[in-house]
Amino acid sequence: MRVSIYSNDGSTSNEVASQLKEKIDNSSKLQYDGLNPQIVISVGGDGTLLSAFHHYNDSINNIRFVGIHTGHLGFYTDWRDYEVQQLVDSLENDNGQSVSYPLLSININYKDGGPSDSMVALNESTLKRINGTMVTDINIKNEFFEKFRGDGLCVATPTGSTAYNKSVGGAIISPEFDAVQVSEMASINNRVFRTLGSPIIIPPDEWITIIPDNPYHNILTCDQLVVQNRPIQSITYSISNDRIYFAQYRHTHFWKRVSNSFIGVHDND
Structure with missing residues (x-):
């Protein structure tokens, strides 16, 4: 071997x-x-x-x-x-x-007309602005769900739910579930602006698309990897067709x- x-x-x-x-x-x-x-x-x-x-x-x-x-x-x-x-x-x-765990599929489209990117995360992906408030639409299965305003969003796998996701108030999910979790980072909620204010967990046959109002000055992470200096048009998250296997x-x-x-x-x- x-x-x-x-x-x-x-x-x-x-x-x-x-x-x-x-x-x-x-x-x-x-x-x-x-x-x-x-x-x-x-x-x-x-x-x-x-x-x-x-x-x-x-x-x-x-x-x-x-x-x-x-x-x-x-x-x-x-x-x-x-x-x-x-x-x-x-x-x-x-x-x-072996035992296997689900992975997070990340598909990124850019505003500059360059080729899209596809990435896979074991733990999580985050989206933040370099400075100021991040404003972005959140769609679930191509239908508008809410407009988020705040520091950023964390999208995690079940095994990644114990990492950064937990620190921002997300739930811990057993890896027996093929689920994607979205947790808010310091969302703005008042009588003018309103978000759900709690984590969202979606099943494997659904997907989440994040569309920033401003495509510039955003930082996207995939585990410890960083994508920046590219204008992000949209990011779609779903359960990957691939899995990670442990002996x-x-x-x-x-x-x-x-x-x-x-x-x-x-x-x-």
């Missing part, structure tokens, strides 16, 4: 990556292949796995990911930095087991991850 390692620059991560590489090279069942891997091992945290996902995005349907966290517990990382040998043993006994040697249940990350270990009394 072909295996690649994607590590951040931390000293602990580099040490773990070196151990992994040595054990893979010495294995009769594994082959290190950074160009055409079947398994990608991310060493670091959730940010590192996001980078690995975008690095191998063109072949996402042919790859399963495994995460080793070298710091705090992450949502996409099931293994600890001291479990290198256990992970290698699992790789050598791989039988194709399920040992997979922590989603709600257990939520509890560990935000509540912590505590006594029942």
